[in-house]
Amino acid sequence: MSSEKVTLAHVARLAGVSIITVSRVLNNKGRFSEATRARVLQAANQLGYVANTAARSLRGHPTQILGMVIPELVSPYFAELARAAADAASQMGYDLAVFTTSRDPERERERVGALLGGLADGLIIVVPIGSAGFLASLERSRAPVVLVNHFGAPTHLPVVRADSFEGSLAAVRHLLALGHRRIGFITGAAHSSQATERLRAYRECMLAAGLWDERLVRPGDFTQQRGVEAGHELLSLEEPPTAIFAASDLTAFGVIAAAQARGLQVPQDLSVVGFDDIPTAAHSHPSLTTVAHPIQAMGQAMVDLIIKAKAGEQVRDVLVEFPSELIVRESSAPPRIPGEKV
Amino acid sequence: MSSEKVTLAHVARLAGVSIITVSRVLNNKGRFSEATRARVLQAANQLGYVANTAARSLRGHPTQILGMVIPELVSPYFAELARAAADAASQMGYDLAVFTTSRDPERERERVGALLGGLADGLIIVVPIGSAGFLASLERSRAPVVLVNHFGAPTHLPVVRADSFEGSLAAVRHLLALGHRRIGFITGAAHSSQATERLRAYRECMLAAGLWDERLVRPGDFTQQRGVEAGHELLSLEEPPTAIFAASDLTAFGVIAAAQARGLQVPQDLSVVGFDDIPTAAHSHPSLTTVAHPIQAMGQAMVDLIIKAKAGEQVRDVLVEFPSELIVRESSAPPRIPGEKV
């Protein structure tokens, strides 16, 4: 019932045993009589004893905490990724501590070091932080680290990632197969390698079809707001697209809002395809055609790799790559035939 | 360039000084010559030294990490709350570690203890975890803790919360003022005190107006999917409502999707009002009338309180309460006059 920190010493005094005995009982390690066991447990309970994680960690004991660094919490994609990792971690008896990226790369490096220096047993890094030099120092540290959706500088660290290229190809081909010829594209954030992959697929597909038109590409940033703006830009063109592929679902919803605000119907007047398959995609009207990553499986893979690395298994150069999948819903349909009665 | 952990001892050996001197230089504390400073810095850099957070924490040094426990990451409201806290924390030189609630209350208690036991300097708890007994033990621990949106068991711990009752009243009155008489309501999750407040306001308002009808209330859980279902339920009534107030924006969007799927137009055929003002609310079509919490200010208040508590200021019984605000957008309008030409 005391205040301030309750240590093993307090429990030991109350139970009338030595510190180490208390430790043994609470960790269920070593031998002790049933009587002491009962007395220690009773004392610990009465005082509300909780082990000091810092001291344990210093002694080499794992914290059962996995750290995860993501660019932002409010993006549904990253939130889902974090949820998947948290679920997988929880199943393995770990807690997941989620951090968002700071703007300052130096601070970033410090934080990563701090996490690995006693706070977390492993680290899931969803953004390629900083330089190749930083990755190299992480490699050398032998700390359990896994990179997620890393497409950048080569590294020996284990990587879990999901395809964006093939899925985007499938999306554009889907629109082509429906009969669309003018297909707009709204990119993702400039620094994102996933965004680069999606643009690359769109570009390759449109070039191959002889339909490439630079004016149909608008810069985006994965947000809904930018989707509204870019949607209006594309629909204001002299020859507006009959379909728009957006690099994220949020952006796609922005496009749909822009179209509807102009009195257009989706998919009758405009087909829209997104990317991510956020929960909302299935429960909106029209429901959204989109490309999905197998997020649950990715979360599982991240945690598995960390745990393997902790156990000393060789994870150097391991690359776990997941496919993406086109999910056709209501927001894509054949273009209205020109002159067709509305 | 070594692997494994680099400690002060390694740096000291390389720099040819004592451990404590390295510590002093790196912490910029105490006196030392410029020459040793340079040598130490060079050595630390070369070895890639990072301070071990566990050891520091054990010694009483703060970790500069604030913990935050939220029910889930994928809810936009909680994600925004976490973002706001992270921003505020960052400004004060802290990192924010976000944890999601586990189902197991015993594990929850352990985790909170672990966080306070050396990992985090303070804790922001967004859910009233467990019993009054648990709150009491937190109080006794004198640890820097702040409760967010706590409406439950009385406590002396500092609380930051935002109104849900007055905002909901304003929402329902807004619909009444527009001329609606049959106003449906979809509740939030059963265990949420915020949900309770919102239902209470709706009920009070409808009773006062003599318009209360139990059939117009449908259970929800804050999700979009449930909004679709409950929306269909309400719109299938013999006398369907002309307006629906949903306990969350996601649910409101589900209602809009359900209405649109039935060929109804929002707001012409059905007015919809949500709660939360998630980013999407402003960028959808129609944009969503909703009630907003001042999330940025709340995040600031949480961090301020933690820091005050850390500094030894008295925060016992402090209650910081924020108002909510009705934001009228496009999704609410007067009901169609019966018999009016469509």
Next chain:
DNA sequence: TTGTAAGCGTTATCAA
């Protein structure tokens, strides 16, 4: 300006 000694709370190793 620099170094020595002690201790934070816990657990591994050895002894009783």
Next chain:
DNA sequence: TTGATAACGCTTACAA
């Protein structure tokens, strides 16, 4: 079955 001792890496007091 139990206990004393040392050690994890770091920083605060005190000494040189």
